[in-house]
Amino acid sequence: MTPSTWSPAQPPAWFEQARHLAAVRRYQLAEELTRRELAQNPRSPLAFVVLSMLLWQQARYDEAEAAARDALAVQPTYDEAFYFLALSCASQGRSAEARAAIHTAIELDPASAKYYALRSRFELEWHYAAQSRATAEEGLRVEPTNLECLHRRLLALRQLSETSLAEETARNMLALDPECAPAHLALGELLLSQADYVTAEAYFRAALRQQPGLAAARQGLSESWKQRYWLSRRLARLDAWVARAGQWLTARGLGGHLVLLLGFVLVVPVVCLPLCLAYGWSYLRWRLAPAILLVRGRPLGQPCWQCWYRLICPAWRWPWGCWRPTASGARYGASRRPNQSAIT
Incomplete structure (x- = not known):
């Protein structure tokens, strides 16, 4: 789930227009619409949060943070404002503030699965794979069909080398959404590691059909093509052996x-x-x-x-x-056989 898919319980008309514009990446038009709403209603926390979302999607993280703090100045207990504040702080590398903001959002609304998904994402980026898995599973207890929580659980399981559970989670994601590109990509990478190159190629192709610019899927597809031929596998082993030999020489001096x-x-x-x-x-x-x-x-x-x-x-x-032929047509090296004409 991306921030552009967020919707309040009773959205106004301008919000629906801004959300649709954000879905088709017309961020500037959506921003103009939101600022026009703020000019008419300067104390609308919803408008500030939508503005923060749009600015974050344009990679204007400092302005997105300022808009989220303006929403909290109007309504200090607005959980969505803490959510986008956490996104803005994390994008600027301030992990402590991002952790505190998302923790506050979960305390204000513990029934929102996307808050658990965001905290799981932060924990995975901070290399806490086991804690990220636990947080994602906690969000799944709140909403078992939340794709973002399933995706975070899948990534955490892969870092923990839980291959079978990761594959099961990816298949559950495809059962909920057959066009889920991250699930196709994850299944392709898992099957590629199991040397099932033909099936992995099919999943990589499915991921590219959904997201043609997915670089990881293109790389996995290329790898599955190469691994289907014995020469590339032997060359890969040779490269690994040469790399180990180089490390050994570097260590020994x-x-x-x-x-x-x-x-x-x-x-x-x-x-x-x-x-x-x-x-x-x-x-x-x-x-x-x-x-x-x-x-x-x-x-x-x-x-x-x-x-x-x-x-x-x-x-x-x-x-x-x-x-070598002679003048009479005989050859040196011919077998010593009796002359048939002389016999006759």
């Missing part, structure tokens, strides 16, 4: 580099010598093969000096190797 150099000095000869022997023997066999075939298949009566000449002569001089 000069000693680590000396150990690495010594390892190269010892390992390279051990690995290269068998390879050199194997490839050298294969190369010699390839170079000597024509001469060996010639010696083994030399016809009777052929002078032996020709065999030794072929043995020391480079192979590249004879394009046909040991099968």
